[in-house]
Amino acid sequence: MRWILFIFVCLLSIPAQAVTIPGVTTPTSTNTQTAPAKEPDVEQKKAAYGALADVLENDASRQELIDQLRKVATAPPAEPVPTIVPPTLTEEKTVLENVTDVTRHYGEALSSRFAQLYRNITDAPHKSFNPQTFTNALTHFLMLAASVFGFFWLIRLCALPLYRKMGQWARRKNRERSNWLQLPAMIVGAFIIDLLLLALTLFVGQILSDRMNAGSRTIAFQQSLFLNAFALIEFFKAILRLIFCPMVAELRPFNIQDAGARYWNRRLSSLSSLIGYGLIVAVPIISNQVNVQVGAMANVIIMLCITLWALYLIFRNKKEITQHLQNLAERSLAFFSLFIRAFALVWHWLASAYFIVLFFFSLFDPGNSLKFMMGATLRSLVIIGIAAFVSGMLSRWIAKTITLSPHTQRSYPELQKRLNGWLSTALSVARILTVCVAVMLLLNAWGLFDFWNWLHYGAGEKTVDILIRIALILFFSAIGWTILASLIENRLASDIHGRPLPSARTRTLLTLFRNALAVIISTITIMIVLSEIGVNIAPLLAGAGALGLAISFGSQTLVKDIITGIFIQFENGMNTGDLVTIGPLTGTVERMSIRSVGVRQDTGAYHIIPWSSITTFANFVRGIGSVVANYDVDRHEDADKANQALKDAVAAVMEKEDIRGLIIGEPSFAGIVGLTNTAFTLRVSFTTLPLKQWTVRFALDSQVKKYFDLANIRAPVQTYQVLPAPVNGPVSTASEPLPPTEPTL
Known part of the structure; x- marks a missing residue:
């Protein structure tokens, strides 16, 4: 039993020796490291091995050792002591410092490029020049070039009559307005034939190259x-011929x-030939056959001449091209x-930047600069062409309108206008x-923006999803508003079966309901769209509630107006x-x-x-x-005589058909x-019928007068009473008449 305890204590004491309790000081200094344990000698190891063998040999002691080990294995481990690590301090830079870093980075890259170019010119290893080898290679090269150029010129000359017949036939068909597809088809067909001739020339050139290389890998x-x-x-010239067709x-x-087509086709073809054959052919051959330094100098001279010539052409024709574009x-x-x-x-600044960038690219990477520029240019032309075509088709569709059937237009008066508005x-x-x-594809074509990576990862995927x-x-909101508004307008309109117009009350209520529906749908749509783009609309809703409460206190009269108006409408009090008669005003309700x-009012005054x-x-x-x-x-x-005259007048009125249709029932005589x-x-x-009482009254008055x-x-007349004059003077004589004793009429 004591051996078991001894071994168990030894096993437990080994990890305990490596544990240091934090916060507990030791007699030694904190800077002094703990001395490693002394390794047991050979005799101690033999004794321990023997004791372990005795324990394992006895079944009871072995089982007790196993139980002790399992108990130790199931004991919960001690919690690790957290290590306090100070936070990493990151230095925040200002905008000016960031701009300076970016400028320094690209400046160093540019200076390293120029340094490499300088080393190519000055320190490149020299290569021995062999005139005989150079002459032999140049002869075979010129023979192949002359054969290829001659064959290509000959087959294009043979195809020229075909091009002219295609053009004449297409123009003749194009004069008929119904045949508008023939001319574009012939233009595309001529371009395809041009590419096929180029492919045939390359095939012949490859056959000639296999026979004219004299078995030399260099040639x-x-x-x-x-x-x-x-x-x-x-291929680039074929595109120029497609555009200018001289x-x-x-x-x-x-x-x-x-004249303009020949001028630009000739200039641009010469420029492209100088660039292509200079960078792709001349510079590599000179570097390989003559010297790397001479090849680098030739590259600089060729590109400098090309750039200066291109800038000359751009600014010489600036005004003319600008006028044509306008x-x-x-x-x-x-x-x-x-x-x-x-x-x-x-355009002249863009063209100048194009050739300046090509100049610097060719200095730093002569082998790949032209391929990159030509590929980027070709992709740009394709992107611009496709975008212009799609935009043109959309513009033509915008100019067109949807025309519904007359029955649909009568049933839904605003549906056609609304559909055309949504579609536009x-x-x-x-x-x-x-x-x-x-624009993003153009940036991607020039290596300024990775459009496909942006589209599939990160912000691009999220933007497209949003x-x-x-x-x-917006689509479902537009559909919902169009359907509901069209149903309301259908209720407001009459149909071809003679359905009468709804009452003024119904028209007023439906119009108010349509306006309220527009406000509700617009508000909900705006809130949902703001939520989709990441705007937290909870503060907006809370603010709107608080603002509505404040407005309700400050605009009690407005709320009273709205509530009173709603109840008057539902009670059918008045309609358009x-x-x-409202107070002292009498007039017709217009709005x-x-x-x-x-x-x-009948005077023309309008009261709100x-x-x-x-x-x-x-x-x-x-x-x-x-x-x-x-x-x-x-x-x-x-x-009785007056009553009979009144009855005769009423009878005359009742005999008039236009007046009789306005009277309901029979007249009532009150005496x-x-x-x-x-x-x-x-x-x-x-x-009478509503608003016809005045018509009947005017007709009756005319007949009563008659x-x-x-x-x-x-008719009654106004009477006057004449009173006798007062007696103040002498008595009048008998010859003077006396005033009447009673008044006379």
Whole structure:
């Protein structure tokens, strides 16, 4: 048992010797390291091994040792002591320091390039020049070049009549407006034939190269350089011929004069030949056959001459090309006109930058600079061409409109206008996205921006996802608003089956509901779009609630106007076109909004009355109209005679068809309804259609005047009483007349 305890203590004491309890001081200094344990000698090791063997040999002790080991294995480990590591301090740089670092980085890279160029010119290893080998290689090279150029010129000369026939046939067909596809097809076909002739020439050139290399790898290498340069340059010239077409004007896609087309085709072809054959052929051959230093100097001289010549051509023709671009902008669509005018202002700077960049690239990397520039240029032309084509198609679609059937236009008056508006907006946004994608692809073509990496990883993928979700949100919002608004407008319109227009109340309520629906859909759409682009709308909602509470306290009258207007509308109190009296104003309702009502008097004055200021009002267009006509007759006239004259006048009115259709039921005679000292009053009343009471009253007054005159019925007259004069003087003589004792009429 004691051996088991001894071994167990030994096993536990080994890791304990390496443990240092933090925070507990030792007698020694903290800087003094703990001395390593003394290694046991041979005798001690033999004794320990023997004791362990005795323990393992005994079954009981072995089982007890196993139990002790398992107990130790299942014991929870001690918690590690956390190590305090000071935070790494990062130095924050200012914007000026960052700009300085970037400038220093590119400056050092540029200076290292120039240093490498200087070493190539001055310190490059010399190579012995063998005139015989150089002459032999040059002879085979010139033979191959002359054969290839001659064969290519000959087959292109044979194909020239075919080009002219194609152009004449296409132009003849193009004069017919229905045949617009033939000319573009012939232009593309001529370009394909040109490429096929180039491929045939390269095939023949490769066969000639295999027979003219004299079994020399150097000559074969030089001839392969020539064929590569020939393929690249002639492909670029084929594009120039596609644009300018100097020999066959009928196949020219643009309106360019023959002299201008020949001028630019010749200059650009010569420039491309000098660049291609100089950098791809001449410089490698000189470096290989003559000397690396001479090749570097030749590279600098060739590119310097090319750059100066290109700048000369650019600034010499600056005004002419700018004028042509401005004329083209005037004939183009508004969307393209803006880009063309902007390009007309900066095209010479872009062209100058192109050749300057090519100059520096060729100095630092002569072998790959031209391939990179030509590839980037070709990709740029393809991108610009495809973007222009797509944008042009979108512009043409924007100019077109959707025309619905007459039945649909009558049922949904605003649907066609709304559909055309949504379609125009969507196509305009698609055109803007096309331009943005084209710009990013151009940057990618020149190595300034990794578009595909941006699109598949990080911000690009997230941006595309957000744009797709926003497009779907706007799409469904537009569909929802179009459907709901069209249904409301269908309810507001009459149909071909003679369905009458809805009442004024219905029109007013539906119009208010459509406006409220537009505000709700717009608000919800804006909030969802803001949430999709990462804007936290919770503060906006909270702020809107607080602002609404503040506004509600400050605009109680406005809230009162809205609530009163809603209840008046639901109670069908008044509608557009009604004749109403509101307070002292009487007029026709012309406009009703959620806050006020607009009333126009017969004098032409227009009054805007808030709903909350209306306490009582009278509406003359509610069911029926009423005419109560009172006529005063002289007191001394016969009442029966006057009544009969009134009845005859009413009968004459009832015999008029246009007036009879306005009267509901029969007239009511009330007889004498008033009596004074000078007159009595006769009354007759009518029930009429709404707003027709005045028409009936005017017709009745004219007939009453007529029949009262025929019956000699007098109207009451004003009477005067003459009193006797006062007696103040002498008594009058008998000859003077005395005043009457009673007044006379």
